[in-house]
Amino acid sequence: MAYESLPGVKIHYREKKQTFIISDFFSVYEKGSDVPEIYKWSDLVSVSENKADFTLNTGVKSYVIPKSLITDPVQLIRARAIIEGAISINPNVDYKFGKRILPPKTLCTGCEVPRDAYVAVGSYTEKEVNNANVVLLNSGFDKLIIAVFPIATVAAFVLMWVLWGEVLNNLIKFIPISLFAGGATSMVVYLLCAFSAKTLYSRILKEDPALLEDITFVICEDGFIAAESEVYDFCNIISWNESAFFIETNHAYIVFKDKQAVFWLPKRLFPKNKHKEVGDFIADRLQQK
């Protein structure tokens, strides 16, 4: 189990008179009972995390733990690390989680971080997260235009045909107007996406308090990781096998798994003369030219 040394987390839910303990086991004291319900993590069917709460489903009962009950962000980070560490060795438990920048700890495997690893500590800034996200959007923008432009053009043409009829007489007007409408629609869609990309940081921040914490970044021969420094113990890593490729932006290296970004490494945390070395190292590990 990854993160097996973290102290357990006890959470009181006054309104429902429940006490939850997240540790080697998941335990629930119900309404003043002295004897808790105890579950092995492998006994759970599913666990999900969203903006507001954790939901743990045992197959018979579903326990909802509002995140608001955990006032200390460190406790919240610990609780999540213990849950994800437990699920990392019980992959039969279905796990869903919300938006986040840090990779899920369910991907972690135990590995001693070697001395020659690249290690950096720092937090993400709003600017670099948003900029990196816009770059990600732009890299996929060609496909977006190719998809939206013809659809919007055809839609505009059909609309005009329906409204005014007489296609043959008005063809010389309909074609440029349709093309213009298609282009304008693509532009609006792009601007909306860009706006959305630019607000990624603030959206994730609402769901994941870890964004404000110090993060430890590690890349080494065996893998990579970005984890909250509060819980990271240099004994867990995500194997390079869990990644497919990476891209380099002005501000960050971004590693992907299944077309999803799993690891954002801010360049700012390394001296400028090391940037190429770090980029080459990641490229080498991913066998990417």
Add this chain to the structure above:
Amino acid sequence: MNPVVVTTTMNIKGREFLLADVTRGMGQIGVFRFGSDPSAITDIFYVENEPIISIGWQNLHDPYANKFLTQISSTERCSEYIRTRLSVVGENYFIDKQGLSRSIMPVLELLPDGLYVVHESRMIQSDGEGRFFWNSYNNRREVFGSADRNAAIGDGNYSPCFLVPTDQVASYQPNKMNIKSDKLNMGVQLGGVAYHIAGMFSVLLEGHHTATACLLNDKDFRCLVIEPISDVIYDSHNEDDDGIKPKIIALACPFIKIPLDMLPDNSLERFLVSRRYIKPYAYAEIKSKMTKNIRSVSKRSFPVAAYEKALQLPDLQTVESASGVNSVSEEQLAALLKGEVQYEDEFIVSSNHYSSVVTVCNFLKISNFERFLSFSLEILKSEELSASHKFVAEQMLTIIHQDICEYFSSVAESKEEKDGFVPAIAHKYMKRWNEFQQRKEEEETAANAAHQKHMDAMTAMAESKGGVAHLEAAVRQMGGLTKGM
């Protein structure tokens, strides 16, 4: 802040033990997980800043999979502070009779937070396969009986009685062992301290020379065994067919299962909050020592008798089988000798007579050797119980004992035509007995010669210093020395 240890004496189904709830523990003795890649998980048993035993998992999700146990280092490298704490426990309990809770306290304070069961049990100085424990774990190998769950025992309780050393082979000192032997023969009760690490195996924290002396002198070796509670028990009476697991109703370690409602206030909650694999304070230092080889060179070797006697100890299968019985009365034994499987309308063990005899023999072999001996000899003498003769005779084959010798001697010398395995086993036994006697005589002769040589040397030394007083002093000193040999 000082450690807080709350102890409660409990008795569940006739098993008496101490439940210890450790908070703010010093974390100087324990097990941590070194690497958690599911395909290569290794746990490390450490003492202070020394990685002592590596516990390799074959399969994290299979509780019936055996583990790999390897000795990496030795507690002799630990500080005097730790070693003193470990050594006083045996003296406090076995010699000064201070009571279990008070005696074991110096060690309990060294543990990480958690719940522990402490009990006094007989330990077996072998690896479960007849090898002398002290030098059986130098190579990485699969150790049978080290799995978390034991299919033969099932839900039964057992004491993790097979020993894993924490002292290296080179630390064996014949003189020290002889002193322990003398004490044992003078009737002094000696024992050790052990900590459960895997399945039926416990590491011997203190008492290696005592364990060896007990083995050589045919005395039971008793230990205070500390078992961390880490397992849970499901309600087997309430199992669903739809794949939904039943409720957890008890906490468990091999020795005992404690129902949740019997646990003292707050202990359960503290157990649930604390983690099983807490990283030790000296993690970095322990990690750095993991790959360093220990130098274990010594001119001394264990007595040959230790290896031979280890072969005679109950093996893994015997202990597994014996765990199916809690007690056997004389009346039940008499019923079995009459070929019955029931006593007062209840099965003694099972409906199969052979299986019952095997289980009872194994149980007696572990719990009461004298009863085992008389029961086994009675079975061999009974012609109606010939189905059990082979098993019983084979059990006796490895035991060097005057009564067994007399029985097998009478069988071997008997002129009656006898079928079956017993005569063949009797001849084999007599051959062993003669070899044993011959070697014993040789050892005694060698020991006497060495003693005489030493005496001569001392006399010559005293004479050279010229004085009867010197001679007397030297002889007195010799007496003291030879007594310890």
